[in-house]
Amino acid sequence: MSPSAIYSLILPFCPTESAIHKTANHGRKLSVVGLSNAQWDDRLSCIDFHEGQTSAICHGDDFFAVGLTTGMVALYHATSFQEHKMINHGESVRILRFKSKTGLMASCGIKAIRIWDTYTGETIHKFHAPQRFMDLAFDQNFLIAASSKNYIASWDLDNAGAQQPNRPWSDSGEFLDTRLHRTPCAISIAVSHKMMAVAYSGRPIILWDLEEDAYYGSCGKKLATGETSTRMVTAIVFNPNPNIGLIASSYLDGELVLIDPFDDQELESFRADCHTLAASPDGRLLAGGAGGGTVQVYEFDTLRLLYRVKSSNVYIKQLAFSRDSLRFSDIRGSHCNVWEPAVLLRDSLGDSSSEGTSTSVVDVVSSDTKARISAMALHPKGDAVFCGKDDGTVSLYDLKTGTAIRVLYRHKSLVRILTLWPQGDIIMSVDASNGLLAWKLKMLQKEGWVTEKLVFQSRLDCGKAIIQVLPGATAGKFITSTRQSDHLWTTDGQQEDERTYSDTIGIRKWIQHQQSPLHMICIEGAVARIYTWTDWSEVACVHLEADIRGLQLKSATPYTSGRRCQILVELCELDGSPDTRGLQLLDSVYFNNFEDFSRNGSIAEAATERQDVDKFSTTTTTTTTTTTTIEQTALNYLTRKIDP
Numbered sequence: 001m002s003p004s005a006i007y008s009l010i011l012p013f014c015p016t017e018s019a020i021h022k023t024a025n026h027g028r029k030l031s032v033v034g035l036s037n038a039q040w041d042d043r044l045s046c047i048d049f050h051e052g053q054t055s056a057i058c059h060g061d062d063f064f065a066v067g068l069t070t071g072m073v074a075l076y077h078a079t080s081f082q083e084h085k086m087i088n089h090g091e092s093v094r095i096l097r098f099k100s101k102t103g104l105m106a107s108c109g110i111k112a113i114r115i116w117d118t119y120t121g122e123t124i125h126k127f128h129a130p131q132r133f134m135d136l137a138f139d140q141n142f143l144i145a146a147s148s149k150n151y152i153a154s155w156d157l158d159n160a161g162a163q164q165p166n167r168p169w170s171d172s173g174e175f176l177d178t179r180l181h182r183t184p185c186a187i188s189i190a191v192s193h194k195m196m197a198v199a200y201s202g203r204p205i206i207l208w209d210l211e212e213d214a215y216y217g218s219c220g221k222k223l224a225t226g227e228t229s230t231r232m233v234t235a236i237v238f239n240p241n242p243n244i245g246l247i248a249s250s251y252l253d254g255e256l257v258l259i260d261p262f263d264d265q266e267l268e269s270f271r272a273d274c275h276t277l278a279a280s281p282d283g284r285l286l287a288g289g290a291g292g293g294t295v296q297v298y299e300f301d302t303l304r305l306l307y308r309v310k311s312s313n314v315y316i317k318q319l320a321f322s323r324d325s326l327r328f329s330d331i332r333g334s335h336c337n338v339w340e341p342a343v344l345l346r347d348s349l350g351d352s353s354s355e356g357t358s359t360s361v362v363d364v365v366s367s368d369t370k371a372r373i374s375a376m377a378l379h380p381k382g383d384a385v386f387c388g389k390d391d392g393t394v395s396l397y398d399l400k401t402g403t404a405i406r407v408l409y410r411h412k413s414l415v416r417i418l419t420l421w422p423q424g425d426i427i428m429s430v431d432a433s434n435g436l437l438a439w440k441l442k443m444l445q446k447e448g449w450v451t452e453k454l455v456f457q458s459r460l461d462c463g464k465a466i467i468q469v470l471p472g473a474t475a476g477k478f479i480t481s482t483r484q485s486d487h488l489w490t491t492d493g494q495q496e497d498e499r500t501y502s503d504t505i506g507i508r509k510w511i512q513h514q515q516s517p518l519h520m521i522c523i524e525g526a527v528a529r530i531y532t533w534t535d536w537s538e539v540a541c542v543h544l545e546a547d548i549r550g551l552q553l554k555s556a557t558p559y560t561s562g563r564r565c566q567i568l569v570e571l572c573e574l575d576g577s578p579d580t581r582g583l584q585l586l587d588s589v590y591f592n593n594f595e596d597f598s599r600n601g602s603i604a605e606a607a608t609e610r611q612d613v614d615k616f617s618t619t620t621t622t623t624t625t626t627t628t629t630i631e632q633t634a635l636n637y638l639t640r641k642i643d644p
Helices: 003-009 342-348 355-359 620-641
Strands: 043-048 054-059 063-068 072-077 083-088 095-098 104-108 112-117 122-128 133-139 142-147 151-156 186-190 195-199 205-209 214-219 233-238 247-251 255-260 265-271 274-279 285-290 294-299 304-310 318-321 328-332 335-339 362-365 373-378 384-389 393-398 404-410 415-420 426-431 435-444 448-459 468-472 477-481 485-490 495-500 508-512 519-524 527-532 538-544 551-561 564-573 580-587 601-603 607-609
Touching: 054 318, 054 328, 054 335, 063 095, 063 104, 095 133, 104 133, 112 142, 133 186, 142 186, 195 233, 233 274, 247 274, 274 318, 285 318, 285 328, 294 328, 304 342, 384 404, 384 415, 393 415, 404 435, 404 448, 415 468, 426 468, 468 508, 477 508, 508 551, 519 551, 519 564, 551 580
Parallel strands: 054 095, 186 233, 304 362, 373 415, 538 601
Antiparallel strands: 043 335, 054 063, 063 072, 072 083, 095 104, 104 112, 112 122, 133 142, 142 151, 186 195, 195 205, 205 214, 233 247, 247 255, 255 265, 274 285, 285 294, 294 304, 318 328, 328 335, 373 384, 384 393, 393 404, 415 426, 426 435, 435 448, 468 477, 477 485, 485 495, 508 519, 519 527, 527 538, 551 564, 564 580, 580 607
């Protein structure tokens, strides 16, 4: 993007009271209304994964990675947060680990462990995962994994990934007690200390010397009697700094305890209710995920609370610090948040200029505590915006001010898709459980748009998420589409027909024929098929002369340029990154005369432009596409920032 484009397109999105927003030349090219943030907040980025739930996170030197329950792992640049690659582990990802000062990363699921070259996205090694492993770490040229079956598995990465003999930690000393053969409740491998801490319910925390392969001792929270507590541990973490021999442990009763494991001393203890813990690489900080979606950051060696932020009530699954210890990330639901509080930088610089500074706690409540907008639709008359939210509500917004007017109706789960029928008098929405609702709208002089009556309520029970809805107003029908099937419905919510695609690769996109209200077009790969709305019969098949190997459809947008009807087709990687990798501009004239097509007809003159979007030239096709992409990005940003 050119500097002039940044000046004209980015500045209006900045917080209203920020200096950069005030320098923007408002009223030209782009204006944004309804911004709820007056100042910059501590959250640098919020990444929303629509295709799955987050399950693992880790930071490396150049990248950070987010694992998903779908098996995909998203790699992002550590400083810019721009997507680098999407790689497929093949199963739900449980743990991610980077090898320091290299491009290697380990991804782990229940069945397999993969070692990746994060620069190329190639798999270097694939290992069978130990039974119910609980922690993973790189130790020089070895990868070590701790199993809940009380043994350590390891692989020599410098020797073609050769697996080493398993090393049990329950065959000597105290471990003769059979109770230790139960499943551990928490494990922390500390390569910097050559130690491992293992917590069992009903036992103190056990220390195992990784270098000597021997039992070292035990430690834990102290009771009033002086004995070591045997209550269940929910999270445990060694301080990674080799000069700071401390352990932080969170117990089921909510106690957060700072322990000197080598002297078996409790140094600090209080109730914090942290179910997950993470330590900064330099050992200064400890982050804990508490109830109600709150993240608390402590000084590790004192457990002094430095910072607390609440962004939503969603359960925090994991936390991770960046390699410079100045940022931390959390994953919850389908979101990943990256935070950079100024207090962490201040603390790293040793800023103790005043007593107030050293004892104060920074409390932050993010605007994200309100329901987030997850889908939107603009009314054809351009006077209102309809927004679906993650709390299931569908609301009406004023397009001029960006403020919410009223809640129209609600689902029981997140709204994923929102669409208006061409006449603008029926609104249809799809939720996360494939529930469909359609309401008839009515315009009142004073109140504006209101719901008049429920048109239908239904659900698609096919086991796959609906990814598109296309209404056909003239025929009184609509299509819902998943990755594996298409479904034709009537406006009373009855499914009329169904088509499944067991061997389909990629995504199909349905669009309304621009010249014939009785026809629709399905674009799949390099083929466009024309169907009738009445009986869903195919009347023409058009082959698009374009090389789309390794790509799949991302979007298909009909629009009018002057008097010419055209279709902009956007492509992304096949089962990979959603970033745009190719563009096609199709002239709708080729879809008008159905009788001129044979079953193997082709569009020889379809304008095709395939290139990396980061290297746009100044061709007409590219310029048009860039504008469309920017407008869509701006509109999406607006709907997520206006006050719900």
